[in-house]
Amino acid sequence: MIKIPCHCGNIIESDMNTEIDLASTPEIYARIIDGTFMTFSCPQCGNELKTEVELHLFDKGEDFDIQFLPELERANFLSGGITATSKRIAIGYNELVEKTIIAGTKLDDRIIEIIKFRMLEKADKDNLSITFNSVEGSDLVFHIAGLKPDQIGISHIPMSVYQNLENKIDELLVDDDIKLFTDGPYVSVSRVYLED
Numbered sequence: 001m002i003k004i005p006c007h008c009g010n011i012i013e014s015d016m017n018t019e020i021d022l023a024s025t026p027e028i029y030a031r032i033i034d035g036t037f038m039t040f041s042c043p044q045c046g047n048e049l050k051t052e053v054e055l056h057l058f059d060k061g062e063d064f065d066i067q068f069l070p071e072l073e074r075a076n077f078l079s080g081g082i083t084a085t086s087k088r089i090a091i092g093y094n095e096l097v098e099k100t101i102i103a104g105t106k107l108d109d110r111i112i113e114i115i116k117f118r119m120l121e122k123a124d125k126d127n128l129s130i131t132f133n134s135v136e137g138s139d140l141v142f143h144i145a146g147l148k149p150d151q152i153g154i155s156h157i158p159m160s161v162y163q164n165l166e167n168k169i170d171e172l173l174v175d176d177d178i179k180l181f182t183d184g185p186y187v188s189v190s191r192v193y194l195e196d
């Protein structure tokens, strides 16, 4: 049972399953991406409440196996307080959306994170956050937050950049700078570049 306190004082109780088999509930993919997943409406005041609950999302046919942790558990996970039990970890809703989009494109999330790492290195600016958004034609589209207040920058990276990295992935994955964010189930450049 999940309990979500509403602003009106009501406590919403949900029997949401925390083991989610996406093969039998494929509509969850779309709900994660459109932002309605883990949103509950309060029967007392009608408010829509977004919450984050630790979940296991998997789809064996699609090789999707993600342990979702609420953003509030980030420090606890990074300091070793939570054991990884899935192939991948996503912390906070935005990371879950990004991992779901990447899974849908069949791209390798480690290569996506290496591209983000290179972009962050080049940008040489604090508090940037780069998120993979989509494939458009032969480009990978990334959204960049933190360049200007309240604005999202958009960066197109040619697929050839991805393919070049893919060709030397074995070499890259033993590189000390890259291992810092690709080793283990939490594949995320935020392990190196964490926004405030």
Ligand SMILES: [Zn+2]
Pocket: 006, 007, 008, 009, 010, 042, 043, 044, 045, 046, 047
């Ligand atoms: Zn309410």
